[in-house]
Amino acid sequence: MNLRDLRYLIALADHRHFGRAAAASHVSQPTLSTQIRKLEDELGVPLVERAPRRVMLTEAGEDIVQRARRVLADIEQMRETARQSRDAEAGTLRLGLFPTLGPYLLPHVVGPLRARFPRLELLLVEEKTEVLLARLRDGKVDAAVLALPVDTEALEHTPLFEEPFVLAVPADHALARRRGPLPLDALHDAHLLLLEEGHCLRAQALDVCHLAGATEKAGFRATSLETLRQMVAAGVGITLLPVLAVRPPVAPLATLKLLPFATPAPRRAIALFWRKSSARAPMLEALAGVLRDLPSALLQARP
Secondary structure (H helix, E strand, O other), X not given: OOHHHHHHHHHHHHHOOHHHHHHHHOOOHHHHHHHHHHHHHHHXXXXXXXXXXXXXXXXXXXXXXXXXXXXXHHHHHHHHHHHHHHOOOOEEEEEEEOOXXXXXXXXXXXHHXXXXXXXXXXXXXXXXXXXXXXXHHOOOOOEEEEEOOOOOOOEEEEEEEEEEEEEEEEOOOXXXXXXXXXXXXXXXXXXXXXXXXXXXXXXXXHHHHHHHOOEEEEEEEEOOHHHHHHHHHOOOOEEEEEHHHXXXXXXXXXXXXXXXXXOOOOEEEEEEEEXXXXXXXXXXXXXXXXXXXXXXXXHOOOO
């Protein structure tokens, strides 16, 4: 048994297709198929159910894939430990961010990160929270910036900042004429535009709706914050936006007004997560310090 064959099996589990798994592994399909059969012969059990149009793993195959992922993650950690012993702040760091934060946070932190870690190659991975958690646990990313709460089993985390929400309304909306911070009960019976399933911001917005007595606007679910912003500006409805998503370099929209909430304003807590077994914990704590050191004005909800 060798690591290469375990990687082939994991690729097959990910793609459920011999051709696509072979392409992802940069080998021919016959090579990958042959090595999978050799692995089955060595273990003495079938790992794959081969059908004309689909590939499924056997029960033993599913179990061995999970073990193989842990083995490869541990081996990568060994390599990382060796790299860290040479230079703790050099090498490559794969950092995950979720879509409703990444594009808005990065313009403010990439420069400071480069200045603080000049020998570090930062590879950014933007995915939804559940995908990032799976990749983090499998060792495919080294750390991830996520919104709390998160299942922290086998993970360490350190808080970064709390990001308030603002209410985005069309400029001619009745709420746009209100002065001063908006009480949460001003949303009672309102219907808000929300993101599609899978975005953590959707769950956070629904929590706010529940507290305020608001509901989701039926028949519409956006794929991005920018879609929500543009739809509000077009007069389709109102929505909640995290404050970083409306800060420069995001261009303001003349037909959209942003309303801050009265204290205690709804907000989301952001943290940096990594595996408890990570050899890079001290460096990640230092990286968290850079991410945490945002100008305070960026996180102030104001009109």
